[in-house]
Amino acid sequence: MNFETRQNIANEIWLTDARSALDKVHQQIKTNTLSALPNLQNQRHAHGAIQSYWHSCFKLMAPLQVQIDFVNTLEAYEYIEIRNTGPAIIDLENWRLDLTDTGETLFTFPRNSYIKPNQAIKVEQQQSTFMFNASSPSFSRQGCQIKLFDSEGSLVSCWINGRRAHDSVIISHISHDQTSTKNEYKDHIELINLSTFWVDLSGWELCVQDGPSFIFPKMSKMEPCSELKIYADHVESGCFSFSSKTPIFNRSSKTVVLFDNNKQLVNEYHFA
Template sequence: MDAISKMSLIELSRHFAYLQNSELCWQRLEHLILQQCKENFVQARQSAQEVDAMSVWWQTCFELLSAHQIQICHVNYREEYIELFNRGPAIVDLHGWKLCAGDQGQSLVFPRRTLMHPQEKLTITTSEHDSTLNFASARPIWNNRGDSATLLDASWAEICCWKYGVAAHCEVAISQVHYDRAQHDEYVEIANLGSAWVDLSGWSVVGDKSQQFEFPTGAVLRPQGMVRVYTSLCHTQTGGFSFNSKQALWMREGGEACLLDYQSRLVSKFSW
């Protein structure tokens, strides 16, 4: 599958949860997979391989599945390592895949037989002395202020992107503040407007009445996703975050909510 077709499939699938009632989404997904199946079948016959349509269909579907299985799940800029996670049911060979770190051109191409089993984590360190898989760098490569990591498959289609700190500022915004407590509970909604996973660890929501909520370690915001920080309730469907306050925090008459990163830099401001 060529990089453009694969990226189209990946991008479509990222938004599928929000477009599941759209007939156009189903048609586009079916068209892309069927088109690639036909191309794979023709290539197999031209190379005189013994092949059947069902095998080609499963292989094409697996190419899409493997892209969704592997994701960047953590970047530790203090201890200088990054983790990948296979969240799917199949073994994936990362041979030829590429991991790009930050904006200084650091990269790692995975060697042969780099296999990730289902539910397995894979750690890649900065220094070659720390693990078998590493960037072979004698200097730190992860910026303490913020950085990004991008995982590409063997055709160099983007599989996953992870951002933290200043690198994620342009991806995230406070999308609304629900301040009318008469209609359920108050909440601040934070949206990811981009295609990268965003690490919210240590980020905080603060208001003009000194209210403050800090996201716990491991809190993430998925691409095109959103989370809500409620005043008193806790809804796992929207992240499970709450101020745990019995009093109203956001005034109907007007106010301001700010989103700060882990170094207290302003990311987004919402006023009403």
């Protein structure tokens, strides 16, 4: 079960539980407060109780909804994209983005910074609504780590790329079967993200010994603690394909190597 599926299930459960809890709050207020003291002051008090309840719910759900969705490290146009994947509008006031490599805070969201459900916003180096204070390139092309913290300083999301991701991604499995009954075009290479961070795979390359290579397209990424399959010539949701008209493995293939976007070795897998 991938991250998106788990999150959708969590959202459905939350919505069901929230409606049930809200119904109970309404009933309790109506029974114990409004009926006993049916004046405007107590009605306002009841309304405030509901608002406090929803505020607590949204605050609890915010770290599960908001994530760093992409980081563009091109010097000419650096930006960080943040996405709200959940059902609630999130107040980002005093949330901040930190660059781990330098220990600096790139940006702190001001008052009245909101992100709607399914909305993506950009924090950019150039002039924009949300702009981090940097006159020169901030992100190392060799690799960087960017963290998003909420207003209380709790880590919400983390994004890594390049050398920063070397210890997080490994080649975990090779499906290679030369038997006559095997569909050789469904043979695949499997990667696993061992970390709780989002990993940017843009420009990374998989090389099969005496076989083809696969380069991950821009905005390719791995979810935290997830697996990813790259097939020989098979299309499947959430996976990639070499789109090779010939088998990616042959008799002399004994090694698969993974390089990052700077052609630096990340991991290698040897098989018989």
